[in-house]
Amino acid sequence: MKIGFIGLGNMGGPMAANLAAAGHEVTGFDVAGTGAEGVRVAQSAEDAARAAEVVITMLPNGEILREVAATIHPVMKAGAVHLDCSTVDVASARHVAEAATAAGLRALDAPVSGGVGGATGGTLTFMVGGDASAFETATPLFEIMGQKAVHCGAAGNGQAAKICNNMILGATMIATCEAFALADKLGLERQAMFDVVSTASGYSWSMNAYCPAPGIGPKSPADNGYQPGFAADLMLKDLRLSQQAAEEVDADTPMGRAALELYSQFVEQEDGAGRDFSAMLPRFEKRGRS
Ligand code: NAD
Numbered sequence: 005m006k007i008g009f010i011g012l013g014n015m016g017g018p019m020a021a022n023l024a025a026a027g028h029e030v031t032g033f034d035v036a037g038t039g040a041e042g043v044r045v046a047q048s049a050e051d052a053a054r055a056a057e058v059v060i061t062m063l064p065n066g067e068i069l070r071e072v073a074a075t076i077h078p079v080m081k082a083g084a085v086h087l088d089c090s091t092v093d094v095a096s097a098r099h100v101a102e103a104a105t106a107a108g109l110r111a112l113d114a115p116v117s118g119g120v121g122g123a124t125g126g127t128l129t130f131m132v133g134g135d136a137s138a139f140e141t142a143t144p145l146f147e148i149m150g151q152k153a154v155h156c157g158a159a160g161n162g163q164a165a166k167i168c169n170n171m172i173l174g175a176t177m178i179a180t181c182e183a184f185a186l187a188d189k190l191g192l193e194r195q196a197m198f199d200v201v202s203t204a205s206g207y208s209w210s211m212n213a214y215c216p217a218p219g220i221g222p223k224s225p226a227d228n229g230y231q232p233g234f235a236a237d238l239m240l241k242d243l244r245l246s247q248q249a250a251e252e253v254d255a256d257t258p259m260g261r262a263a264l265e266l267y268s269q270f271v272e273q274e275d276g277a278g279r280d281f282s283a284m285l286p287r288f289e290k291r292g293r294s
Contacts, residue, residue, distance in 0.1 A: 008056035016062030066096025101159030133161035185288035216282035
């Protein structure tokens, strides 16, 4: 397949390289001038998009996605698929999908989970919104870049699934970390805490698969000095997107709002920037109630 790939950053670079390694003809573009192995570098986004059957975008935010979409849609082939894998606000995803349809194209929003490790290893999970025929066209590409793609319904629903999942994840990680810090102060050994909670009703992915306490449970960023992993900054981005969406549709999300406030304090006023999102545990360890 002829593929255009716009945004060859930490995630897009290895995703594009995996598509090229699987035998697809990939033409990429990034404003920073970056390339990726096996990918022909174009001089502009239009040049990367013009001949492609599928154009993938992997960009920082909704504003940039809207700009890039407005540039590439007029030059894309009729019926081609614009597959956006960035994490952006639901409103931008729906706007770009409408613009694509108006230009005679097909669109999918397909944000990922799995991080840079998943992008490099081709083990991402895609949460996909958009029409079924486009999903079918993109399925062989999802199979190369990832291990799972879930079709979540209409345009924007991929982003909706991603931010709802990450709102649960942020709140659950905070709850797990504050409970460990309380257990410490109550004199409960962390290993005993893990052994109980991981097999009791407080279990979660945060506790069982990504335990924030060093030396406890499976290997996680806590065992590596809280190097990300999944950076607290990216969790903050996703929590902002979920609150933005909640405001737009008048949904009451008090736990999501509390998680946003804590991660924004952690990243912007404390030492959370650049650390894994599970570094909430040492943050709570240092604190008392006030
Ligand atoms: P990144 O900053 O490394 O890459 C984004 C790239 O887009 C950069 O190389 C930048 O130069 C390029 N870019 C910006 N404006 C452009 C334009 N107008 N035209 C062409 N290229 C442009 O970010 P990343 O870590 O690769 O993340 C990309 C997306 O994936 C984000 O939406 C992020 O939220 C999401 N995501 C990231 C992770 C992760 O662990 N890094 C995990 C899941 C989802």
